Amino acid sequence: MKIAVASGKGGTGKTTISCALANAAQGEVTLLDCDVEEPNSRFFIHPVIEEERPTYNLVPTVDPEKCTGCGECGRVCQFSAITSLGKVVMVFNELCHSCGACARICPAGAIEETPRATGSILSGRSGNIRFISGCLNVGEAMAPPVIRETLKQATESGLNIVDCPPGTSCPYVTAVKACDAALLVTEPTPFGLHDLKLAVETIRELGVPFGVAVNRVTDEHNVISAYCCGEGIPLLLQVPESRRVAEAYSRGEPINTVMPELNEALRAIPGKLEALI
Amino acid sequence: MKIAVSTSGNDLSAPVDTRFGRAPQFLIYHTETGAFSLKDNRQRLDAAQGAGIQSATCVAEAQVDAVITGNCGPKAYAVLDAANVKVYTCSGVTISEAVDLLRKGKLSPAEEANVEGHWV
Numbered sequence: 001m002k003i004a005v006a007s008g009k010g011g012t013g014k015t016t017i018s019c020a021l022a023n024a025a026q027g028e029v030t031l032l033d034c035d036v037e038e039p040n041s042r043f044f045i046h047p048v049i050e051e052e053r054p055t056y057n058l059v060p061t062v063d064p065e066k067c068t069g070c071g072e073c074g075r076v077c078q079f080s081a082i083t084s085l086g087k088v089v090m091v092f093n094e095l096c097h098s099c100g101a102c103a104r105i106c107p108a109g110a111i112e113e114t115p116r117a118t119g120s121i122l123s124g125r126s127g128n129i130r131f132i133s134g135c136l137n138v139g140e141a142m143a144p145p146v147i148r149e150t151l152k153q154a155t156e157s158g159l160n161i162v163d164c165p166p167g168t169s170c171p172y173v174t175a176v177k178a179c180d181a182a183l184l185v186t187e188p189t190p191f192g193l194h195d196l197k198l199a200v201e202t203i204r205e206l207g208v209p210f211g212v213a214v215n216r217v218t219d220e221h222n223v224i225s226a227y228c229c230g231e232g233i234p235l236l237l238q239v240p241e242s243r244r245v246a247e248a249y250s251r252g253e254p255i256n257t258v259m260p261e262l263n264e265a266l267r268a269i270p271g272k273l274e275a276l277i
Numbered sequence: 278m279k280i281a282v283s284t285s286g287n288d289l290s291a292p293v294d295t296r297f298g299r300a301p302q303f304l305i306y307h308t309e310t311g312a313f314s315l316k317d318n319r320q321r322l323d324a325a326q327g328a329g330i331q332s333a334t335c336v337a338e339a340q341v342d343a344v345i346t347g348n349c350g351p352k353a354y355a356v357l358d359a360a361n362v363k364v365y366t367c368s369g370v371t372i373s374e375a376v377d378l379l380r381k382g383k384l385s386p387a388e389e390a391n392v393e394g395h396w397v
Contacts, residue, residue, distance in 0.1 A: 074334060078325060080324065080327020080330040083330050087397045095330075
């Protein structure tokens with residue numbers, strides 16, 4: 001089973017909860033950091049990295065000998081990643097979504113799709129946690145291809161925790177829709193509620209079953225619990241606001257070490273999410 | 278010489294639009310005859326990305342020699358440069374004033390983009 005740990009709002013504690021879920025697990029578990037623009041789960045898991053390999057996107061290369069300057073490539077591209085000024089064809093790699101339309105439409109067969117490295121995948125281990133982390137190269141804009149490659153490392157039968165990118169756009173959608181269920185992490189503030197609603201709206205569209213975790217809770221009856229109750233969304237975890245957590249975080253320690261009382265609730269989450277599928 | 282000027286107006290008294298990629302339209306001005314025509318560019322306004330590239334391709338296809346606009350980003354500049362279209366930037370002037378400035382040699386061609394791209 002693949003569990004997406006996601007949120008609309010950034011900084012709510014996706015990485016904290018992902019690492020806590022992985023640490024609380026009693027058997028073999030895979031943690032996949034798919035927040036490829038700022039992967040930081042490794043700081044709380046401290047894995048021994050065994051392998052690092054690049055990930056590639058296919059981008060067009062134009063053979064000027066064969067190009068007739070017809071301009072079909074530029075007209076078919078939905079992303080303005082290729083444009084033709086007569087026989088001068090310009091390719092903007094960072095805008096390319098690797099759809100391959102330009103290569104297919106070219107009547108002269110002048111376009112070939114060639115791999116270009118845009119990120120990397122780290123694999124390693126820390127105890128019973130198999131650790132995988134996607135990392136988008138600096139200056140690259142397209143996170144989804146690296147996220148998809150990272151997700152290919154998930155196990156078929158075991159438990160996979162997927163630390164997702166924030167927001168509700170392509171990176172979030174790419175990571176969440178590949179999972180069987182999701183835990184949406186938020187905080188009990190008006191901003192937290194606002195962005196949770198966006199994440200809920202999106203995830204309902206995707207048809208991925210989900211529950212909610214609230215982080216930094218000072219009162220268990222809060223705006224999020226009221227919203228979840230009204231919407232019939234299972235509230236699966238409330239993490240109390242605590243200075244101990246902040247201190248552990250600043251030392252790169254998972255919350256399990258300072259709040260061992262959470263472990264039982266954390267261990268129950270995969271089962272509760274599975275029941276929703 | 279043929280010049281494409283970014284604008285939201287319909288004649289020479291209209292101000293030069295600060296945007297190039299997302300300019301609502303281009304006024305194509307012929308310096309020899311003083312005649313001009315309009316080229317609609319509104320389809321780029323909603324482009325998720327690459328508006329500058331498309332606008333640059335569009336004016337290059339209109340075979341202009343120069344562009345007058347407010348700001349030009351790096352990708353648009355790269356396309357215009359490859360098409361041998363000179364880029365002149367100015368601000369706070371009408372199209373006729375800008376054309377006048379260009380004629381009098383008071384606008385110098387840009388050698389690179391004058392603003393960062395912002396397609397992300």
